[in-house]
Amino acid sequence: MVEGNGIVRFIHTADWHLGLTKTSLRDKNGMPKEYIWVKNSATKIADYAEENGIKLALLCGDILQSHKPSPTVENLLAEIIDRFIDAEMKVVYLIGNHEVPSWGDHPAKIYDTLDIEGVIIADDIAVHNLEVDGKVIQIATIPSNALQNVSFDDALAQVVGQISEKYPAVLMSHIFVDGAKLSGSDISLLPNEAHTSPLVMKNLPFQYVALGHIHRYQQISSEPVAVYSGSLQRTSFAEGSETKGFVDVEIFHTGDEFSTEYHFVPVDATKFITVDVDIRGIEDGERRICERISALPVEGAMLKVKILRRRDDEKISLPQIRKWGREKGAIYVTIEDKVERNSGKEDLFQQKPTGSIIADVERYIDLEMPGLVNKKKEIIRIIEEFNREVN
DSSP states (O other), X not given: OOOOOOOEEEEEEOOOOBTOOOSOOBOTTSOBHHHHHHHHHHHHHHHHHHHTTOOEEEEESOSBSOSSOOHHHHHHHHHHHHHHHHTTOEEEEEOXXXXXXXXXXXXXXXXXXXXXXXXXXXXXXXXXXXXXTTEEEEEEEEOTGGGGTSOHHHHHHHHHTTOOTTSOEEEEEEOEETTOOOOTTOTTOOTTSOEXXXXXXXXXXXXXXXXXSOSSOEEEEETTEEEEOOOSSOOSGGGTTOOOEEEEEEEEEETTEEEEEEEEEEOOOOOEEEEEEEOTTOTTHHHHHHHHHHTSOOTTOEEEEEEEEETTSOOOOHHHHHHHHHHTTOSEEEEEEEEEOOTTSOOGGGSOOXXXXXXXXXXXXXXXXXXXXXXXXXXXXXXXXXXXHHO
């Protein structure tokens, strides 16, 4: 029989990767802008929780990018945690794989050492019985550091045996569930990482499984509901089409059972925009590129311009394109300039040298430098004169 425990509501978030930098972008004080993006989004979580009376946040691993964060990153994290505490929230911080040191203590251990009220550092296989806003909830934790010594199945058996049917229960883990759809930034995940089958999630005594590690938001199981919150910010152009945010979860009574509802809450993640521009055979290709950029919402965005052109097309100024992108409001502009070999002709690099310098130069001009065809005789004459002098 389920005890009358009322509605339990909490925030599920993961994979902030605070401390990650991939660009040289800085604010006026020299702070990496990626740090500010994460801090702003995390602050929005606290704002949302305060506005909606939510008193619990589950941080499901890789909140930090490194197990050796700089003092600046540690201070930023402290400011965020302090904001959660100001919103009268309890925080359960699960250790993810990025936060596991090769030896010694992980960076979040300082919160245990200082005994910060309302902050639980989940660095062990355990079940935490929390009273949140007058209601009891069981939080089972399987952190990444624990999975270095035991299998996920064995860890799961440990916590399942401690769960009471009287109160709602949530499982937190930072793990790769087979079949999960990867984010564009997850392509580096290795097959020998700790992982589990989605079948293992079936019929567990939890009302919700809060997952971290995969950066794409998704539900991977329904009985119980198991969800990856995804990462909080985009970190690459490969994630350009992905929506980032966190999960608002409610567990409530329906008769003698618990039921779960949740919804995804998007955040204003920094835009990563890619524009493909084909200027093969087009006059004033530079103008075409600028027109394409102007048609996009690049204000405040990271912008990648992928250009496809032919070697004999009119030359374009890459610095001018970067300048144009910045003038339109992009905070960062990178360019991929792909030159297509002339169609319908042999690929020069699939052929072996003939042994004749003159024959090879003629072939190179014909296939790769059509703009020099009119000067080919003069180039050959110079090569012949050079051969006579050295021989």
